[in-house]
Amino acid sequence: MPLAESVALVAVALLGGALAGFFIRRGNAEVSEPLAQQPVATITVDRFDRLVRALPLGVIMLDRDSRITFANRAAASIFGFAVERAFGHHVIEVVPSIELEHRVTDALGGESSMGPLIVTGKAGNRTYAISAYPLTDGAKESDDVTIGALVLAEDQTELLAMERARQEFLSNVSHELRTPLSSIKLMLETVNDSPDDEVRDLFLPQALAQVDRLASLVRKLLEEARAMGGRLSLKYERASFSAVVKPIVASFEQAAAGKGVELRLQSATDATVDLDRDRFSQVLVNLIDNGLRYTQPGGSVTVTTEADEQWAILRVVDTGIGIPYRDLPHIFERFYVVDRSRAREVSGEGLGLSIVKQIVEAHHGTITAESLLGSGTKFTCRIPRRAPHDLT
Ligand code: ADP
Numbered sequence: 001m002p003l004a005e006s007v008a009l010v011a012v013a014l015l016g017g018a019l020a021g022f023f024i025r026r027g028n029a030e031v032s033e034p035l036a037q038q039p040v041a042t043i044t045v046d047r048f049d050r051l052v053r054a055l056p057l058g059v060i061m062l063d064r065d066s067r068i069t070f071a072n073r074a075a076a077s078i079f080g081f082a083v084e085r086a087f088g089h090h091v092i093e094v095v096p097s098i099e100l101e102h103r104v105t106d107a108l109g110g111e112s113s114m115g116p117l118i119v120t121g122k123a124g125n126r127t128y129a130i131s132a133y134p135l136t137d138g139a140k141e142s143d144d145v146t147i148g149a150l151v152l153a154e155d156q157t158e159l160l161a162m163e164r165a166r167q168e169f170l171s172n173v174s175h176e177l178r179t180p181l182s183s184i185k186l187m188l189e190t191v192n193d194s195p196d197d198e199v200r201d202l203f204l205p206q207a208l209a210q211v212d213r214l215a216s217l218v219r220k221l222l223e224e225a226r227a228m229g230g231r232l233s234l235k236y237e238r239a240s241f242s243a244v245v246k247p248i249v250a251s252f253e254q255a256a257a258g259k260g261v262e263l264r265l266q267s268a269t270d271a272t273v274d275l276d277r278d279r280f281s282q283v284l285v286n287l288i289d290n291g292l293r294y295t296q297p298g299g300s301v302t303v304t305t306e307a308d309e310q311w312a313i314l315r316v317v318d319t320g321i322g323i324p325y326r327d328l329p330h331i332f333e334r335f336y337v338v339d340r341s342r343a344r345e346v347s348g349e350g351l352g353l354s355i356v357k358q359i360v361e362a363h364h365g366t367i368t369a370e371s372l373l374g375s376g377t378k379f380t381c382r383i384p385r386r387a388p389h390d391l392t
Contacts, residue, residue: 058128058153061135066091066104069148078128078153091151100151103132107149110134126157169224172335176217176349180210220351223282224334224358232362234276236387241305241312242267244277248284249303252292260297263288271307274387279359283367286352287316287379293348294377295320311365312385317378323371331369332357356381364388 052059058075062068068086076083079095086094092101103113112133135148187203187210194200226232249265256263284303291301299319306313323331327338337350360367365383 056155058151060091060095060151060153062091062104062108062149062151064108064146064148066101066108066149068094075151075153078126078155097130100130100132103130104149104151107132107134107151108146110146126155127160128153129156130154169334172349173221176221176335177214180214180217184210184214217349217351220349220355223355224351232279232358234279234362236274236389236391237277238272238274238391239277240270241273241307242270244273244275244280245284245303245305245314248281249288252288256292256301259292259295261292261295262300263292264300264302266302266304268304268306271312271385273307273312273383273385274391275312275363275383276359280363280383283356283359283381284314284316286356287314287381290352291316291318291320291377294318299376307385310385311382314381315378317376319376322373322375322377323369324373325371328369328371332367 052070053072055072056074058078059070059072060068060075061070068089068091071081071083071086073083076086081094091104092098106113113131130151130153133150133152134146135150137145137147184207187207191200191203191207245267246265249263252263288301288303295301295318301316301318301320304315304317306315321342323338327336330336331338332353333350334354335350336354337348357367360381360383363383365381367379367381369377369379371377
């Protein structure tokens, strides 16, 4: 249940219409028990008053004539009014929203408007869900004489941004999955319909390559989804930095040779480093894979490892096609692809570097890219040599 609804339920169901009087009169009852140990009914007016004033949720209380009897600081800053000047004013004078006024009228008529009304606050850059509830006289449901209305404003900016990111992610994912699937289907149908061996020899390897691409995409998507859900928890171990890097570089030797690209490993000195071996390996896999994909035959990809007291540093430098200056700040964004047409046959789906960044940041490290179009690209990744906690 959203915060606004929970607070409204507490306010309306437990304390009912009495709240309106409490906020205007301000009680002074003395209580020495800690708040958490008291039954709700004995929470004092002062404490409740203080609680509502401190809430990050905007709270405005109105009397039967829609005049403001109480507003907390959050409400004042959301709608841009001074609390002292708001008292006694009609809500529309203070918050000029016709829709809000309708909701208040409904609330005064006994109807809650739980559906959020999105308004952009005074600062213009945050969005709030506004709900209005009737305030009744008496704690029991049967005493339902409406004596005023309660308006709650809840900041929804982050929630909406997350929702937008989720929608974007889903639509990108379905696009990325549908494209290779349709082409695999088309190729298999062609093979199926043709008795010709040449057709089979032409299309089956292509279909298989697409299946490989799809499998790699699904793997990256799962990684991405895990990272997005904040579930990128690391299994730290202490390892020799070059012992982590060496086998990964070796696993690309054949691919590099097949492409005519020289793959080199240069380790200055060895050092121990605390990392999640599997995850960090993935950083290296993605960086070397990109380096090889975007470097023409005759070029090179060089991996270097170094360490100082504090940091383990990994560099992957290629002599490939480079990244245009205007694209460089965006390459770590999810699904960001630099002009597909420039490397159509090797271009991926723009997930690799986003995953790399999330893994490096989960290690409390940083990753940067420098590039010169036509000359090559250098990625520098630094992670602290020691985990933030003891490894036991
Ligand atoms: P992709 O799987 O599409 O390569 P990435 O997230 O790994 O996605 O990379 C994002 C974009 O950055 C790519 O579209 C590519 O154009 C560019 N890029 C990444 N690494 C390199 C590189 N080593 N050389 C040139 N361009 C690169």
